[in-house]
Amino acid sequence: MTSLDSKTQIVVVGNGMVGHHFVEQLHQSDANVEITVLCGESRLAYDRVYLSSFFSGASADDLALTTPAQYAEWGVNVVTNALVTDIDRDHNKVTTSEGQVFNYDKLVLATGSYPFVPPIPGNDQEHCLVYRTIDDLLAIEASAAVSKVGVVVGGGLLGLEAANALKQAGLDTHVVEFAPQLMAVQLDQAGGNVLKDKIEALGVTVHTQKATQTIEAGDTCRYKMVFADGTALETDMILFSAGIRPSDQLGRKSALTLGERGGIVIDSHCLTSDPNIYAVGECALWDNKIFGLVAPGYTMARTAVSHITGGDAEFAGADMSTKLKLMGVEVGSIGDAHERTAGALSYTYLNQPEGVYKKLVVDSEQKYVLGAVLVGDTSDYDTLLQYALNGIELPEHPESLILPSSDAAPALGADALPDTASICSCLNVTKGDIVSAIEGGCCSVGDVKGETKASTGCGGCAALLKNVVDCELEKRGVEVSKAICEHFNHTRQELFHIVKVNGIRTFDELLEQHGEGLGCEICKPAVGSILASVYNDYILKASHLPLQDTNDIYLGNMQKDGTYSVVPRVPGGEITPEKLILLGEVAKEYNLYTKITGGQRIDLFGARVEHLPDIWEKLVAGGFETGHAYAKALRTVKSCVGSTWCRYGVQDSVGTAIDLENRYKGLRAPHKIKFAVSGCTRECAEAQSKDIGVIATEQGWNLYVCGNGGMKPRHADLFATDLDTETLIKYIDRVLMFYVKTADRLQRTSVWMDNLEGGLAYLQDVVINDALGINGELEAQMDAVVDAYQCEWKTTIEDPESRKRFRQFVNSSASDTNIQFVSERGQVRPATEAEKVAGKEQFIPVSMV
Amino acid sequence: MTAAQNIIASEQAVQWHLVCETKDLVTNSGVCALVDSQQVALFCLKIKGETQVFAISNYDPIGKANVLYRGLLGSIGGAPVVASPLYKEHYFLETGLCKEHDDVFVTAYPVKVEGEKVFVGI
Numbered sequence: 001m002t003s004l005d006s007k008t009q010i011v012v013v014g015n016g017m018v019g020h021h022f023v024e025q026l027h028q029s030d031a032n033v034e035i036t037v038l039c040g041e042s043r044l045a046y047d048r049v050y051l052s053s054f055f056s057g058a059s060a061d062d063l064a065l066t067t068p069a070q071y072a073e074w075g076v077n078v079v080t081n082a083l084v085t086d087i088d089r090d091h092n093k094v095t096t097s098e099g100q101v102f103n104y105d106k107l108v109l110a111t112g113s114y115p116f117v118p119p120i121p122g123n124d125q126e127h128c129l130v131y132r133t134i135d136d137l138l139a140i141e142a143s144a145a146v147s148k149v150g151v152v153v154g155g156g157l158l159g160l161e162a163a164n165a166l167k168q169a170g171l172d173t174h175v176v177e178f179a180p181q182l183m184a185v186q187l188d189q190a191g192g193n194v195l196k197d198k199i200e201a202l203g204v205t206v207h208t209q210k211a212t213q214t215i216e217a218g219d220t221c222r223y224k225m226v227f228a229d230g231t232a233l234e235t236d237m238i239l240f241s242a243g244i245r246p247s248d249q250l251g252r253k254s255a256l257t258l259g260e261r262g263g264i265v266i267d268s269h270c271l272t273s274d275p276n277i278y279a280v281g282e283c284a285l286w287d288n289k290i291f292g293l294v295a296p297g298y299t300m301a302r303t304a305v306s307h308i309t310g311g312d313a314e315f316a317g318a319d320m321s322t323k324l325k326l327m328g329v330e331v332g333s334i335g336d337a338h339e340r341t342a343g344a345l346s347y348t349y350l351n352q353p354e355g356v357y358k359k360l361v362v363d364s365e366q367k368y369v370l371g372a373v374l375v376g377d378t379s380d381y382d383t384l385l386q387y388a389l390n391g392i393e394l395p396e397h398p399e400s401l402i403l404p405s406s407d408a409a410p411a412l413g414a415d416a417l418p419d420t421a422s423i424c425s426c427l428n429v430t431k432g433d434i435v436s437a438i439e440g441g442c443c444s445v446g447d448v449k450g451e452t453k454a455s456t457g458c459g460g461c462a463a464l465l466k467n468v469v470d471c472e473l474e475k476r477g478v479e480v481s482k483a484i485c486e487h488f489n490h491t492r493q494e495l496f497h498i499v500k501v502n503g504i505r506t507f508d509e510l511l512e513q514h515g516e517g518l519g520c521e522i523c524k525p526a527v528g529s530i531l532a533s534v535y536n537d538y539i540l541k542a543s544h545l546p547l548q549d550t551n552d553i554y555l556g557n558m559q560k561d562g563t564y565s566v567v568p569r570v571p572g573g574e575i576t577p578e579k580l581i582l583l584g585e586v587a588k589e590y591n592l593y594t595k596i597t598g599g600q601r602i603d604l605f606g607a608r609v610e611h612l613p614d615i616w617e618k619l620v621a622g623g624f625e626t627g628h629a630y631a632k633a634l635r636t637v638k639s640c641v642g643s644t645w646c647r648y649g650v651q652d653s654v655g656t657a658i659d660l661e662n663r664y665k666g667l668r669a670p671h672k673i674k675f676a677v678s679g680c681t682r683e684c685a686e687a688q689s690k691d692i693g694v695i696a697t698e699q700g701w702n703l704y705v706c707g708n709g710g711m712k713p714r715h716a717d718l719f720a721t722d723l724d725t726e727t728l729i730k731y732i733d734r735v736l737m738f739y740v741k742t743a744d745r746l747q748r749t750s751v752w753m754d755n756l757e758g759g760l761a762y763l764q765d766v767v768i769n770d771a772l773g774i775n776g777e778l779e780a781q782m783d784a785v786v787d788a789y790q791c792e793w794k795t796t797i798e799d800p801e802s803r804k805r806f807r808q809f810v811n812s813s814a815s816d817t818n819i820q821f822v823s824e825r826g827q828v829r830p831a832t833e834a835e836k837v838a839g840k841e842q843f844i845p846v847s848m849v
Numbered sequence: 850m851t852a853a854q855n856i857i858a859s860e861q862a863v864q865w866h867l868v869c870e871t872k873d874l875v876t877n878s879g880v881c882a883l884v885d886s887q888q889v890a891l892f893c894l895k896i897k898g899e900t901q902v903f904a905i906s907n908y909d910p911i912g913k914a915n916v917l918y919r920g921l922l923g924s925i926g927g928a929p930v931v932a933s934p935l936y937k938e939h940y941f942l943e944t945g946l947c948k949e950h951d952d953v954f955v956t957a958y959p960v961k962v963e964g965e966k967v968f969v970g971i
Contacts, residue, residue: 486925486926487923487924517924517927518894518896518922518923518924518929519922519923519924520921520923520924520925520930520932521920521921521923521932521937524921524923525921542876545875545877545878546875546876546877546878546921548921549921549934550919550920550921550934550935553878553919553921554919558916558934558935560914561914562912562914562915562916562919562935609919805875805880807880808881809882809883809888810868810869810873810874810881810882810891811868811869811873811882811884812882812883814883816888816915818908818914818915819914819915833913
């Protein structure tokens with residue numbers, strides 16, 4: 001049916017990733033249709049591929065693929081919590097459990113799948129859960145909070161994802177698998193074994209060949225799982241991830257043709273046995289196969305859209321190759337991983353010490369790639385996949401494709417790919433699509449992503465996409481810019497190198513020799529920061545002052561009304577009563593709003609620029625130093641009270657925090673840096689959410705690096721264990737200086753680590769084993785910064801010229817009358833614009849001081 | 850007043866006010882002067898050895914605070930700009946126009962330096 005003259009009513013049952021993709025594609029096709037979405041969950045479509053990121057801090061909103069507002073803008077009707085119970089095929093209508101009735105011209109079933117829970121007695125208890133929806137995650141989170149040990153039943157892809165989630169929730173985690181190996185669908189036995197070793201090294205215990213028979217009450221934990229071989233495992237919670245089953249109940253009830261083992265049978269147009277009903281995604285059975293990945297689901301959605309709008313696209317199966325990172329372990333599987341093709345031959349490479357396994361499966365003639373298995377190192381994945389998908393003929397020595405750093409390995413450049421090569425399988429973008437986007441004016445990866453949507457699905461093709469884009473741009477003579485801004489054609493790392501090697505000491509010198517124009521608010525602070533990291537001069541001296549950003553230039557944090565906040569340093573959060581009293585006195589004298597910060601110090605808000613030097617004169621006289629709250633520099637070293645007072649503490653966390661804060665205060669970096677020190681494993685200082693986290697052990701200190709709270713939380717990585725204090729400081733010196741030297745501007749340590757080629761292992765190699773031979777230099781650099789420390793506020797108040805710059809007006813001692821406060825909860829706050837207009841009598845007089 | 854009128858106004862006959870001396874200016878940064886109860890941001894730019902002084906209204910129309918003199922100076926395609934210290938919109942020092950928003954501008958004032966003395970025309 002292709003005539004769409006009157007509005008065709010399309011009803012979509014299910015709003016998972018595939019259901020949403022269908023809606024999006026149909027909306028974009030501009031067909032004359034009215035779309036109604038019946039969504040069984042309370043939430044609209046969200047990203048299930050990244051579900052586990054929920055445990056590393058992503059919110060339900062972060063995972064959302066759409067919003068009610070977006071659907072409204074598209075003119076799509078949505079009903080949430082709408083569980084369809086009946087399809088009346090004779091009258092083309094569906095009914096929900098609430099009794100609502102919807103008529104359709106075309107019905108699309110995108111009901112997805114449900115997790116299979118093996119029929120084990122005791123599997124229905126309170127802490128026996130599944131891993132599929134955000135609601136499941138909330139239940140897991142709640143259960144994990146009252147559990148110490150967790151078991152995942154099922155060692156497949158999803159099971160390992162789930163195990164990662166339990167690990168991140170801090171549980172002692174086990175995986176129980178019925179088969180003799182992990183990821184039996186994607187990997188061969190040898191690959192499964194390497195994966196098992198790697199995952200066990202990360203602290204997850206793997207039990208293979210275990211068939212659970214009952215779940216009983218436990219002795220030491222909540223439950224006991226008893227296996228067929230007579231062994232048992234105690235656990236507080238159980239997560240079933242033993243595969244999926246198609247949600248085909250509606251199809252069954254309305255007598256659509258189903259497969260023997262379930263699944264709604266579809267043809268290559270994604271039509272079911274009823275010509276007005278389509279099925280897409282994991283509820284659909286094509287050629288007797290269920291496709292449990294998002295990419296084939298998307299292809300089905302596009303196929304159904306095409307058929308509805310009169311197109312001729314056909315679903316012809318899908319490549320089930322996958323590349324992913326499970327608990328930091330790289331795993332890839334391409335095509336015929338199990339050598340099932342007749343006559344198939346294979347090459348294998350096993351590096352046990354490093355935990356790398358690669359297998360290349362080729363045809364009997366050794367001309368084409370049939371499949372591959374990669375564990376521990378998937379750097380060859382993109383190349384092998386392109387060989388497999390595009391039938392590219394193998395080089396003379398096929399094994400060179402998987403052998404490490406073999407010079408003979410012919411890199412399959414982006415250039416060698418045919419235009420039909422699929423670059424992004426999620427969104428079905430070919431190299432040809434990318435080439436035409438570039439011909440249409442796209443000049444960067446970002447542009448191409450926006451235009452083609454490539455790499456906006458699972459993101460696995462990001463590196464390949466970049467290669468193709470860079471290669472195509474270069475072919476057209478476009479230089480791929482890595483410039484920091486229009487004034488310098490260099491990256492921050494290059495600028496750092498130039499400054500250091502050439503001994504450049506001012507921005508003007510650098511601009512004259514290596515840049516153009518006057519600079520801007522991007523390059524100036526970046527260079528200011530580099531100069532400070534290298535030389536640590538007074539940042540307000542005449543040549544550096546114009547480089548400082550909003551906050552640095554007045555050594556305070558500018559607030560929305562143009563006043564500043566004042567934050568003196570309180571090392572380790574330890575403060576004497578005398579100093580607390582002084583802070584209170586100063587706050588009262590200058591009528592400042594006071595608040596405790598998250599970094600264990602006290603923030604005084606509402607200081608006028610002209611009062612800053614007087615305020616600091618009093619604070620410095622009382623023994624305070626600047627807290628650098630305004631700077632991209634070391635902020636605070638948070639601590640718990642430690643062994644001095646605490647009954648559980650095993651080391652003096654406060655003393656160490658104070659020493660660390662005093663060592664690194666004034667260190668300017670690409671972004672702010674926060675530390676914390678905990679006195680025992682209870683971790684009251686929350687060190688694992690900091691750039692540098694230190695946790696006491698009986699033997700010394702465990703060092704964690706590159707954690708972050710804030711906008712994108714990241715747990716810090718355990719870097720080294722049981723260090724003595726001297727080694728601890730050495731390692732921190734090196735990690736920080738390496739970061740200062742190599743990070744991009746405004747890149748926190750967490751993002752820096754995520755982008756560091758080789759990741760944690762590489763950083764450990766550099767810092768612990770001196771792989772680059774630069775540790776001496778890094779330490780000397782840090783010593784120089786530490787020796788050059790000065791309290792910027794002390795320097796400023798002692799210099800009459802510097803103080804002059806804090807005048808509001810060069811020609812008057814008047815105050816800025818636009819700054820007005822009102823009283824709230826016993827303190828001041830900035831007046832709103834409305835309050836300013838409303839009347840002046842309620843304001844707190846400016847001249848109060 | 851539209852943005853176009855804004856520029857024309859600044860070129861018309863003005864009354865010159867002595868606001869400060871050159872030693873009160875900060876090279877490649879800003880200061881603020883109170884002229885006729887209006888706050889004027891004064892910027893002293895050293896371009897290829899030559900010093901130029903610019904004056905614009907100190908009020909940030911987007912952040913709604915008197916802070917523009919505290920912004921970072923720079924250039925966009927060779928034209929001098931200040932970036933608002935609050936939300937980083939760019940204002941061209943010669944015209945007062947905002948780069949990011951067509952309908953936003955600040956008043957640009959003419960400046961002259963005679964010997965040590967700095968005058969702003971209002």
